[in-house]
Amino acid sequence: MKPPPFGYHAPRTLGEALDALAATPGGKVLAGGQSLIPLLNMRLAAPPALVDVNRVAELDALHVGDQGVRIGALARHARVERSAEAAAVQPLLGRALRHVAHPVIRNRGTVVGSLAHADPAAEMPAVLAVLGGTVEAASVRGRRTIAAEAFFLGPLESALEPGELAVSAFFPAAPPRTGSAFAETARRHGDYALSGVAAVVGLDEDLRVASVRAGFLGIAPVPLVLDLTGAAGSRGDWAAAAAHVRERIDPEPDIHAGAAYRRHLTGVLAERALNAAAAEALRRAED
Numbered sequence: 001m002k003p004p005p006f007g008y009h010a011p012r013t014l015g016e017a018l019d020a021l022a023a024t025p026g027g028k029v030l031a032g033g034q035s036l037i038p039l040l041n042m043r044l045a046a047p048p049a050l051v052d053v054n055r056v057a058e059l060d061a062l063h064v065g066d067q068g069v070r071i072g073a074l075a076r077h078a079r080v081e082r083s084a085e086a087a088a089v090q091p092l093l094g095r096a097l098r099h100v101a102h103p104v105i106r107n108r109g110t111v112v113g114s115l116a117h118a119d120p121a122a123e124m125p126a127v128l129a130v131l132g133g134t135v136e137a138a139s140v141r142g143r144r145t146i147a148a149e150a151f152f153l154g155p156l157e158s159a160l161e162p163g164e165l166a167v168s169a170f171f172p173a174a175p176p177r178t179g180s181a182f183a184e185t186a187r188r189h190g191d192y193a194l195s196g197v198a199a200v201v202g203l204d205e206d207l208r209v210a211s212v213r214a215g216f217l218g219i220a221p222v223p224l225v226l227d228l229t230g231a232a233g234s235r236g237d238w239a240a241a242a243a244h245v246r247e248r249i250d251p252e253p254d255i256h257a258g259a260a261y262r263r264h265l266t267g268v269l270a271e272r273a274l275n276a277a278a279a280e281a282l283r284r285a286e287d
C-alpha cells in the first residue's frame with residue numbers, strides 16, 4: 001500500500017517548522033510516524049504536506065525536576081520508559097509505557113505524538129488525564145498551555161488547532177504518600193487494550209485514604225477520569241470503588257468485546273490497580 005502524494009518539509013528549527021505548518025493548511029506533523037504512516041498507507045489520511053520534525057534538535061528533550069517530567073515532542077516512548085530519573089519523579093509513566101505496542105514501535109513512536117493522535121485506546125492520554133498534566137502548543141501566533149481535561153475532544157481529535165505543534169507535555173510529580181499503578185488487558189501483549197486503568201491513591205498523615213483517582217482507556221471516546229475518593233472511603237474499600245466504576249461507565253461493544261464484558265473487565269482492572277496503588281502509597285509513606 002502506498003500513500004497519496006504529499007509535500008514534504010524537513011525543518012531544522014522550531015521556527016521553521018511553525019512557518020512550514022502555517023504555510024500549508026491541512027499539513028500534518030510527522031513525529032515517530034507509527035500512527036501517521038499506516039494512516040497514509042491505508043489512505044485514511046491525505047494531508048497536502050508533512051512537516052517532519054525529526055531534525056528539530058530542541059524538541060528532543062526530557063526534563064525531570066521536582067515539579068514533574070516535561071517530555072519534548074521528539075522524546076521517544078523508549079527513552080521515557082527507560083529513564084530512571086523520570087521514574088523516580090513520576091513512576092506511572094514508565095509503568096504505562098511498557099504496555100504501549102511493542103519495543104520496536106516504542107523505539108520510534110513519541111509520547112507527545114501519542115497525545116496529539118488522541119486515540120482513546122492509547123495509554124499516554126489516560127495517564128496525562130489522571131495526573132492532570134498539560135500540553136504546550138506553539139504556532140506562528142504564539143504559545144499556549146492546554147490542560148489535559150480540555151485537550152482530548154473525541155476519538156483522534158485533540159484541541160490542537162490548525163498550524164499548531166505540540167512542543168511538549170508535562171506530567172506532574174507524584175506527591176508524598178501517593179502511589180500509582182497501571183493495569184490493562186489486551187488480546188495479545190502489545191495490542192491496544194480492551195480496557196485499561198491508571199490509578200492514583202493518596203494518603204493523609206494518619207495513613208487514611210485521602211484521594212483516589214482513576215483514568216480509563218478503551219471504554220469512552222476520550223480518556224475518562226473518575227474521582228473515586230468517596231466510593232473508596234478512608235480505609236480503601238477497593239471492591240466498592242470498583243462497583244462504583246462499573247455503575248459510572250458506559251462502554252461500547254466492538255468486534256473484540258461486548259459492553260457487559262468490558263464493564264466487568266474494567267471493574268476487575270480498577271480494583272487491581274487501586275489495590276496496588278494503595279500498597280505503593282503505604283510503602284512510600286513508611287519510607
Ligand SMILES: Cc1cc2nc3c(=O)[nH]c(=O)nc-3n(C[C@H](O)[C@H](O)[C@H](O)COP(=O)(O)OP(=O)(O)OC[C@H]3O[C@@H](n4cnc5c(N)ncnc54)[C@H](O)[C@@H]3O)c2cc1C
Nearest residue numbers: 029031032033034035036101109110113114116122123166
Ligand atoms: C502495530 C502498532 C501497535 C500500536 N499499539 C499501540 C498501543 O498499544 N498503545 C498506544 O498508545 N499506541 C500504540 N501504537 C501507536 C504508537 O504508540 C504511536 O507511536 C503513537 O500513537 C503516535 O506517536 P508517533 O510519534 O509515532 O506519531 P505520528 O505517527 O508521527 O503522528 C500521529 C499523529 O499525531 C500528530 N502529531 C505527532 N506529533 C505531533 C506534534 N508534536 N504536534 C502536533 N501533532 C503531532 C501527527 O500529525 C499525526 O496526526 C501502535 C502503533 C502500531 C504501528
